[in-house]
Amino acid sequence: DIQMTQSPSSLSASVGDRVTITCRASQSISSYLNWYQQKPGKAPKLLIYAASSLQSGVPSRFSGSGSGTDFTLTISSLQPEDFATYYCQQSYSSFTFGPGTKVDIK
Amino acid sequence: QVQLVQSGAEVKKPGASVKVSCKASGYTFTSYDINWVRQATGQGLEWMGWMNPNSGNTGYAQKFQGRVTMTRNTSISTAYMELSSLRSEDTAVYYCARAEQYDSSGGAGFDFDYWGQGTLVTVSS
Numbered sequence: 001d002i003q004m005t006q007s008p009s010s011l012s013a014s015v016g017d018r019v020t021i022t023c024r025a026s027q028s029i030s031s032y033l034n035w036y037q038q039k040p041g042k043a044p045k046l047l048i049y050a051a052s053s054l055q056s057g058v059p060s061r062f063s064g065s066g067s068g069t070d071f072t073l074t075i076s077s078l079q080p081e082d083f084a085t086y087y088c089q090q091s092y093s094s095f096t097f098g099p100g101t102k103v104d105i106k
Numbered sequence: 107q108v109q110l111v112q113s114g115a116e117v118k119k120p121g122a123s124v125k126v127s128c129k130a131s132g133y134t135f136t137s138y139d140i141n142w143v144r145q146a147t148g149q150g151l152e153w154m155g156w157m158n159p160n161s162g163n164t165g166y167a168q169k170f171q172g173r174v175t176m177t178r179n180t181s182i183s184t185a186y187m188e189l190s191s192l193r194s195e196d197t198a199v200y201y202c203a204r205a206e207q208y209d210s211s212g213g214a215g216f217d218f219d220y221w222g223q224g225t226l227v228t229v230s231s
Contacts (some may be wrong), residue, residue: 001168014228032215036151043201043221044143044151050210055219067211087151091216094142097151 002026002090004097004098017101019075021101028068030082032092035073039084039098047086048073078103107134110117110202112224115215117228123190128202135183139205141218142176142187144198152198156205192229196216199224 003026015021023033031051036044046055048064051071061076075082083105088098128140142154153166156164157176164176175188185202203218 025148030211030213031211032146032213032217034217036218038151041201043224044218045221046219049206049219050208050215051215053208089151089218094165095153095156095216096210097143100150 002029002093002096004088004090006086006088006098006101007100008101010018010102012104013078014106015078015080015106017078019078019103020080021086021103023066023071023073023098025069025071025090025092027051029090029092031067031073032090033064033066034061034089034091035084036087036089037084038087043058044087071100075103107222110204110206110220111223112200112202112222115226115228117201117230118189118192119175120193120229120231122192123188124192124227124231125186125203126200126227128185129224130183130185130204133204135178136180138180139216140176141203141205142174142183143201143203143218146195146198147199154187156201159185161193176229192227195231197227198224201225211213 005024033051035048038044052064085100085102109131111129136159141156157164159178178185202222204220205216206219
């Protein structure tokens with residue numbers, strides 16, 4: 001099974017900050033990597049698919065990069081509505097989610 | 107618009123089974139796989155398995171093999187997830203999600219583009 005790790009597990013940031021979250025796969029997954037945002041009490045929301053493709057309707061301040069085993073989600077200028085938990089997910093072999101990164105207010 | 111609407115919260119005793127439904131609307135039900143994901147309180151997302159509504163084919167995460175069954179009723183565009191031999195550790199919110207296929211790196215990947223609202227299953231004696 002492919003294992004996913006994320007770092008950091010949590011971070012505190014201010015509105016306007018540039019935020020970067022890293023996701024690492026236990027083996028190469030090419031570009032079969034998705035990112036989701038989840039707010040408390042809500043279902044996850046797809047942000048990025050295929051490592052770097054922005055889902056329709058998602059603000060352009062979100063971007064993704066990487067391939068192989070190392071991936072990054074970047075929020076260029078953090079907005080109040082971006083405080084949430086972010087998960088990566090691989091779809092190379094079945095599906096596995098990362099443990100999540102909680103972004104809260106500094 | 108695409109919607110996945112799940113059944114309501116359930117309370118079950120250890121050893122019992124639970125069956126959660128997921129009614130799809132706004133798209134052709136048989137054209138997209140349905141996946142099930144669960145989340146214990148304060149924990150991360152755990153993938154349970156997938157079902158192809160057209161063929162009825164399924165694939166389950168090894169952890170749930172033998173305890174989970176995913177089915178569908180195409181006449182009412184509804185998918186079901188049944189989990190048996192419940193234990194306290196199965197207390198969680200269960201989500202259904204539509205899998206969208208995309209082309210990448212010369213192959214095909216999947217993402218979960220629409221999700222149900224979640225169903226809380228509580229296992230308690």
